[in-house]
Amino acid sequence: MNMINNYEMVIGLEVHCELGTKTKIFCGCPTTFGAQPNTQCCPVCMGMPGTLPVLNEQVVEYAIKAGMATNCTIARCSKQDRKNYFYPDLPKAYQISQYDLPLCENGWLEIESENGTKKIGITRIHIEEDAGKLIHNDRYGTMVDCNRCGVPLIEIVSEPDIRSAEEAVAYFKKLRSIILYTGISDCKMQEGSMRCDINLSVRKKGTKEFGTRTEMKNLNSFTFIQKAIEYEYARQVYEIENGGVIVQETMRFDQASGKTFSMRKKEDANDYRYFPDPDLAPIVMSEDKLNKLKDSIPTLPDERKKAYIENYGITSYDAELITSEMSVADYFESAAKNTKYPKLLANIVISEIIKLADGENGAIAIEPLHLAQIADMQGSGEINSSVAKKVIKALWDNDEDACEYVKKNNLGQINDENVLNSLINEAIERNPKSVQDYKKGKVAAAKAIMGQVMGATKGRGNPLLIERLLNEALEALK
Template sequence: MNYDVVIGLEVHAELKTNTKCFCSCKNESGNEPNTNCCPVCVGLPGALPVLNKFAVEQTIRAGLALGFEINKTAIFERKNYFYPDLSKAYQISQLVKPICINGSLRVGEKDIPINRIHLEEDAGKLVHANDGSTLVDYNRGGVPLIELVTEALQEPHIETADEAIEFLEKLRQVYIYAGVADCLIEKGQMRADVNVSLKPKGSKEFGTKVEMKNIMGFKSVHRAIQYEIERQRDILDDGGKIEQETRKWDDDKGISFTLRTKENSQDYRYFPDPDLLAVEIDDSIIENVKNTMPMLPQELKNKYMQEYGLSEYDADVLLQFKHVSDFYNDCLSGYNQPKTVCNWLTTEIMARIKTETGAGPILISKQNLIWLMKNVDDKKINRLSAKEVLSQIWGTDLNAEEEAKRQNLIIDIDTSALDGIVKQVVENNANVVSQFKETGDSKILNFLVGQVMKETRGKANAGDVMAKIKDIVNS
């Protein structure tokens, strides 16, 4: 039987703020366990939370970047449950009136509707030690977290694992460019819950949802979704029924297993937090966030394509990593040649920074790269030599110009000397030259250019040399 697949996503991202959501403890990872804690974030009796205004602004920023409406009044509720990483036995979250409602994100040709973004606090972390004991670190407890929920029961929705990943990657890009979150996946700063259901093709009625919680890494999300689609398809094909449940994805084994079923699902007993007033968000706050919004990926993409004439492919390569597009914009302010700079970045620089999971830092200064690009364009240094210099100064504090001079790579041969060398090479390679006359084979021409470059020790411009050889041969 054929089925429609319906995929819903709930995405958590840790906000970039200096302090936690309801106290003045630092929002920082990598510290000694249980050092960024206070009576408020561990929930000692009598301690009172104070809302971090900047966390609210960051949530609004995330919302505006995705075209959300901002609620004029937002409410914080307590979500009650017990778990060792949550010392208060409740999490401050938002249920009835979140800060952002009704946004969307474009995936392929679809605008995927997003129900909400709400602000909540993160829980601490359990650390399972080798001796079988479990330790708890509350440093992360109280860190501001935004949760985004897609509207899976509406059209259009996410239908494949590939679309889910595209959604997550685009979302991550928007958050990073907007400056609301760093979204370092390996540090757990962005985590996704996924729900999957199948329905007979064309049916208006949605199937039973199965949820998978806290999957780390987009590759795992992809695998987990595909596994779940197959699992449900097999059950339905055999005439079985899908049970509403939460499953846990085991990435090592490549399978998921039941965590809890609907019968024992939790009732969180949400109620408004009596210690926190409703948040009034007036227009001036929203205006202020709008006015300080950095350029978002789509805006930059339009600029790159329309103003700079880049191809969509090149624009996407530059925008894939924010530090690369920042560097690109920086270089243009010193050398306004959008296509040249793009070519260098998308080939030479990307080749040096790309890793399996992302991209490392750019280990050359803007000034040095501009010097190389400009002098290649001005025919003062050959492209090949420039690439060599780039390799040599990469990751060092060497200067491109000094290095090029030290290695005698600056093109400074005078015309008559070059003419002489070209003539000599043509004469010495009479057989090859006649072969070229017959076939016009570009490989032969390149060989001759190579011979001249060797004689000049790379101090002539390869383009000039080629033109000169052609002149002689054709005369």
């Protein structure tokens, strides 16, 4: 596969994100996911004759928050346009979107790539309405569910700055994390509330011109994004290397086969006949309003990450993990204030807390102060790491003061060398075989004895101390 290394891929993502407003973008219908078909629609979102759209102002505010969180310039005056095409899931036969004056433009965000931190440009963010859904049924044929018609979306278009599947996934993850921080969407990918289209072209390394691009539609998982990019990149390189040309077309990624298939060629593409929607007034934003929106955005992951690295000395990788979800970052911060061992705390959060929280939709069952106590006790040698894990488990089910819990259950670490030495001697006496092996040079044999000693302390022994004392005792027998 040498030839594939002569090329590089050029990728831009168009991410669609459903906004978490209670009502739709142009009417008062609810946006709840998963309701019975056609129970959440009205004459407006069903495009009945004579009905008119009235813009939900929260949609504009949410989109602007997304723009501010991704360093965009926010338009003081914006407008909405009609994108005209016929499809049964589009009741008005036009989608209200934004064409040449989007709400947000010229932003960027940072990702961690194999070459360090990389900036990915964001071309624009605009608001639009979602379409309905077609349901295919053997008995009744194709039916339309209008529940999703008019659910508010933002479309976030990136610059063609992405050069690998990993970068694409990192960008998508970072965007998702930022959006979750702003609270404007639940970003539930399996419910389709965050999905992306991938524009991909290839070119020989060192060349500047872009190749012809294809567009893969509606990817809604990190794995599919990764696989679709890898497949499509290889397909394009193969095509070119074998004397073919890439045609501009829209592709579909088939999840089962992991392959991409052509949906339509460019010449079959719609002419959307965009024009300003005469039913809607221009969107005008005052500085006052913008300032208020700016103030409502919480400290974002990148800023927190920097602070963690500087203040707590934790690694960039660990900081990225902790900051990727705001609830975790908030939790970490409030625990970190109460411990002398923030770095150890970070490890505990990453190795224990995030996993436990995943099983409960992100809810963390231990008070931050209690976790700080655990970090302190472990850091000062009062308890060892395996006891720390046990305490976390116990507190997760029944939260209480961690120091009290350790005291009550007599879980304090045994650091007394006399106590440990006598336990070690007992273990050596009981395991002549292991001692023989050790003498023959099988260092691993010490592990078995070590396990017995730990068992004898009921897991409370200081493992480092036991290891040292045991080694000394065994060496003395040689």
